[in-house]
Amino acid sequence: MAPRSLSFPWSDPSLSKAVLSKSGLGLVAGLALAVFAQGAIAANYEFLPCPAIDVNRIYRLDRATGEVGACQYGLKENSVKEGSVGITLCYPPGEGAGPQTPSEYSLVASHHASEGAVFRVDLRTGTMSVCYVLRETVVCTPPAK
Structure with missing residues (x-):
């Protein structure tokens, strides 16, 4: 029996591209990261x-x-x-x-x-x-x- 490769949905570039473009998740994640980074700097x-x-x-x-x-x-x-x-x-x-x-x-x-x-x-x-x-x-x- 040949070894099987594991495939995860997030490893498929076409799927992740479609999810990010349709949901705007990338934009939301980017904004969240920017807000978190700004908060970390402000609390120095x-x-x-x-x-x-x-x-x-x-x-x-x-x-x-x-x-x-x-x-x-x-x-x-x-x-x-x-x-x-x-x-x-x-x-x-x-x-x-x-x-x-x-x-x-x-x-x-x-x-x-x-x-x-x-x-x-x-x-x-x-x-x-x-x-x-x-x-x-x-x-x-x-x-x-």
Whole structure:
């Protein structure tokens, strides 16, 4: 008995071409993929407020690289006199806060009311760093378990 070759409907080019052209499935699949990719790109950052109740700082995390920055509201010189709305002060990544080994990172705040730092956690390895603003940059401790 000769071996039989298996044939699947989706392996027949004429059939798949007919199905795609008649149903528009290719267009729908392409649009779905584009929407999914756009959503994945849009969700690349995570934001977390500083746990300290007297600090108006928000930490920003690149979820793929682990890079951490922070921004807060500030007053310009003479802004009260001039009726200005103020400025956004941002602190770039400094020592230990730059890109890490590619992984899946998140930010976690302690529940300590006067804590100015946040934890950067690697969800794949379980390592943690403490990140905070020091002088004019965000710094993070070396990752540890």
